[in-house]
Amino acid sequence: xxxxxxxxxxxxxxxxxxxxxxxxxxxxxxxxxxxxxxxxxxxxxxxxxxxxxxxxxxxxxxxxxxxxxxxxxxxxxxxxxxxxxxxxxxxxxxxxxxxxxxxxxxxxxxxxxxxxxxxxxxxxxxxxxxxxxxxxxxxxxxxxxxxxxxxxxxxxxxxxxxxxxxxxxxxxxxxxxxxxxxxxxxxxxxxxxxxxxxxxxxxxxxxxxxxxxxxxxxxxxxxxxxxxxxxxxxxxxxxxxxxxxxxxxxxxxxxxxxxxxxxxxxxxxxxxxxxxxxxxxxxxxxxxxxxxxxxxxxxxxxxxxxxxxxxxxxxxxxxxxxxxxxxxxxxxxxxxxxxxxxxxxxxxxxxxxxxxxxxxxxxxxxxxxxxxxxxxxxxxxxxxxxxxxxxxxxxxxxxxxxxxxxxxxxxxxxxxxxxxxxxxxxxxxxxxxxxxxxxxxxxxxxxxxxxxxxxxxxxxxxxxxxxxxxxxxxxxxxxxxxxxxxxxxxxxxxxxxxxxxxxxxxxxxxxxxxxxxxxxxxxxxxxxxxxxxxxxx
Amino acid sequence: xxxxxxxxxxxxxxxxxxxxxxxxxxxxxxxxxxxxxxxxxxxxxxxxxxxxxxxxxxxxxxxxxxxxxxxxxxxxxxxxxxxxxxxxxxxxxxxxxxxxxxxxxxxxxxxxxxxxxxxxxxxxxxxxxxxxxxxxxxxxxxxxxxxxxxxxxxxxxxxxxxxxxxxxxxxxxxxxx
Numbered sequence: 001x002x003x004x005x006x007x008x009x010x011x012x013x014x015x016x017x018x019x020x021x022x023x024x025x026x027x028x029x030x031x032x033x034x035x036x037x038x039x040x041x042x043x044x045x046x047x048x049x050x051x052x053x054x055x056x057x058x059x060x061x062x063x064x065x066x067x068x069x070x071x072x073x074x075x076x077x078x079x080x081x082x083x084x085x086x087x088x089x090x091x092x093x094x095x096x097x098x099x100x101x102x103x104x105x106x107x108x109x110x111x112x113x114x115x116x117x118x119x120x121x122x123x124x125x126x127x128x129x130x131x132x133x134x135x136x137x138x139x140x141x142x143x144x145x146x147x148x149x150x151x152x153x154x155x156x157x158x159x160x161x162x163x164x165x166x167x168x169x170x171x172x173x174x175x176x177x178x179x180x181x182x183x184x185x186x187x188x189x190x191x192x193x194x195x196x197x198x199x200x201x202x203x204x205x206x207x208x209x210x211x212x213x214x215x216x217x218x219x220x221x222x223x224x225x226x227x228x229x230x231x232x233x234x235x236x237x238x239x240x241x242x243x244x245x246x247x248x249x250x251x252x253x254x255x256x257x258x259x260x261x262x263x264x265x266x267x268x269x270x271x272x273x274x275x276x277x278x279x280x281x282x283x284x285x286x287x288x289x290x291x292x293x294x295x296x297x298x299x300x301x302x303x304x305x306x307x308x309x310x311x312x313x314x315x316x317x318x319x320x321x322x323x324x325x326x327x328x329x330x331x332x333x334x335x336x337x338x339x340x341x342x343x344x345x346x347x348x349x350x351x352x353x354x355x356x357x358x359x360x361x362x363x364x365x366x367x368x369x370x371x372x373x374x375x376x377x378x379x380x381x382x383x384x385x386x387x388x389x390x391x392x393x394x395x396x397x398x399x400x401x402x403x404x405x406x407x408x409x410x411x412x413x414x415x416x417x418x419x420x421x422x423x424x425x426x427x428x429x430x431x432x433x434x435x436x437x438x439x440x441x442x443x444x445x446x447x448x449x450x451x452x453x454x455x456x457x458x459x460x461x462x463x464x465x466x467x468x469x470x471x472x473x474x475x476x477x478x479x480x481x482x483x484x485x486x487x488x489x490x491x492x493x494x495x496x497x498x499x500x501x502x503x504x505x506x507x508x509x510x511x512x513x514x515x516x517x518x519x520x521x522x523x524x525x526x527x528x529x530x531x532x533x534x535x536x537x
Numbered sequence: 538x539x540x541x542x543x544x545x546x547x548x549x550x551x552x553x554x555x556x557x558x559x560x561x562x563x564x565x566x567x568x569x570x571x572x573x574x575x576x577x578x579x580x581x582x583x584x585x586x587x588x589x590x591x592x593x594x595x596x597x598x599x600x601x602x603x604x605x606x607x608x609x610x611x612x613x614x615x616x617x618x619x620x621x622x623x624x625x626x627x628x629x630x631x632x633x634x635x636x637x638x639x640x641x642x643x644x645x646x647x648x649x650x651x652x653x654x655x656x657x658x659x660x661x662x663x664x665x666x667x668x669x670x671x672x673x674x675x676x677x678x679x680x681x682x683x684x685x686x687x688x689x690x691x692x693x694x695x696x697x698x699x700x701x702x703x704x705x706x707x708x709x710x711x712x713x714x
Contacts, residue, residue, distance in 0.1 A: 311635035322602040387696065401706050410671055415679035418702060422686050432713060 601688070 371377040375385065395414050399405045402421045405414060661669075683698065684690040687705050690698055 210547070390696045394696065394703070397703055398699060398706075401703060410672075412675040412679060416677060419679055419686065420707075421684050422683070422702065422706060425706065425713060426686065428713045429709055439697060483558060 371382055372385075374383070391411070395411065398414065398418055402418055405417050590611050645663060660666075680698065683702060684693070687698070690701055693701060
C-alpha cells in the first residue's frame, strides 16, 4: 500500500505537468505558507486515501519549488506535518488549488488561516496544533518561506510524503509522529533531518522506517527522475537532487548545486532555486542530523540524490553538447557525462564527497564529481570513476560507428574491433590513393567526373585488395592495381583494358562490376570471400 | 557523424584542388611512389582542413605536412588563409601540450600515490585480481596499437584518444567513399 500509494503520487505528479505551479519557477516568497495551510483543509486524521496522498504530494511539490532559498528547518517540519495532515485529510481539490500557488488560492481554502500562513510557519506551536490534522501548517510565520526553500524539489516532498505515509501505515499514528514535532521545538526540529529523526525516534521503528524510506527513496528516485523528464527537465531533476544535496556537506552542495544550476544553462528559476535551496539546506540539515541511524538514512538519501544528480546533471549537459568537443576538460566532462549511473544501496562514508556538476563555466577548471551511493568517496576513486564513465560513454559512440560492435561488450574486445576497423580503413584508403594516382593522370581533365567512377570501381578493387592484404609488402599488387586503375577507372569502358593485363583485368573488372552493383555500400568488410583473392591474383 | 555527405564533398573538392596544384595534371613522369605521396598528402590535408584543426589528428597531419617545404606550400594552398594561424598553433601545440599534459599527470599521480597507499582496498579473490590485471594489460596493449594508428595519437590520454579515433574513422570512411 505504501509503495502503491507512492506510485500513485508519482503518477499524479507526473500527470500534473500542466500545472503551472508544478515544479515551476520557485518564487521565494512567504506565499508558500498558505500552500501548506491549504494542504490541511479537513481534519480527518487517518483518512489516508490514495487520491489525497497523491494530491498531497502534488501540492507539496509545487510548494517546494516555490520556496526560495531560505533554509528554514521549521518550514520543512511544517511541510512534513502538512504531509501528514494532508494524508489525513481527503481534500484533493484544495491541494490542487494550493498548487496554483497564489495567495488568492489560499484564501479559497476554508479551513486554513491564510493569514497565518502568509505570515509564515510557526515553528513548534503550529506543529502542535497539527495533531489530528490541525494547524501543523503553521509552523512559523517567518520561518516557512525559508524552510520551504530548503525543499525545492517536489520529488523530495514526494519522498517525505511517502515516508510519512509509510509511517502512517506502520505506526498508524499521526499523533505519534506529530508529537515528536512538538517535543522538538526550536529550529532544529523543523529541519528536514531533524524531522525525520524525531519521527523515527518517536515511532521507535527506525529500522522498518529506514527500510521503507530506502524503498521510498528508490521509488522517489525513479519518480523524481521520471518527473524531471516529464515536467521540467532541469528543474525537477535539479530539485530532486537538491534535497539530497542539501543533506551533504555544505561545500559540496554549494559547489555542486551552484555549478550544476548554472552549468546546464538552466534558465528556469526552478533549477536555480532548487540548487540555491540546496545550498541553504545542507547547512541547516547538517547541523541537526544527529543519530547514526538518521544519518544513515540521510546518507542513503544523499547518495541516491547524488546519483540522480550525476545522472541528471550529466543528462542535462549531454543534450546540450552532443559530445563532440574535446577542447576543455570541463567540456569533455559535460559531453561525456551522459551516463546512466546505476545506484547501489550500500552505505558509504560521508567524507570526501564532492559535488558533481557538469559545469558549463569555462572559468572553472575543476570538475566537480559527486560520489554515488555505495561507492568509495576517495578522491582518486572518484576521479577514476569519472574517467571510466567517460571512456565507456565514448566507447558507445564507437560501437555505433564500427560495424559489428553492437554485440561486443568490454573494452578490450571493443578496442580490438576498433583497431581492426581502423587498419582496414587505412589500407583501403591507401589502395584508393595508389590507384587514384595513375588514374588521375589519365583523367585529369575529367577528374570530377572520374571520381564517382573511381570510387565505385575502387570500392570493388579495394575489396579485392583487402582480401589479399595479408602481407605487408603489397607493392607488387599495388603496382598492379595502380596500373589497372586507369583501365578500371574507365569503368564504363572496359574495352580499354590493355592486353597485357587482360586476364587479371577481366577478373578485376568483373569484381568491380559486381561491386558497382552495390556502390552505395560504404562499409568495407575486411573479409572478402576467398574467391576474390584468387581472382585478383 | 557530422554530415558525412557534405564532409565527403568538401573533402573531394579540396583533394582535387590539392592534386591539381601538385602538378598532377601536367607531370606524367613522376613515379608511382611520388604520385602516391602526393595523393596521400593532398588527401590528408584536405581532410584536415575540413576539421580546421579542431581534432588532434588533423593538427598532427597538418603539422607533419608543414615540416617539409614542399608540402608546406601545398598545405598553405589547400588550407587557405586560416592555415597560417593554424599552422603556428599546430606546429607547437599537439605534441608539446600533450606531452606536457602527460607529464603533469604523471607528476600528479606520483605525488598522489603516496597517499593512495594508505587507503585500504578490499581484497578481491586472487582469480579476480589476476583477471583484472590481464584485462588491463590487454586494454593497454590495444590502446598503444590504436595510438600508433591514429595520427597524433601518441600523446593523448585514453579519453581523447577515443574521440580522436571516432573522428579519424569518420575521415577514413569519407575517403573510401
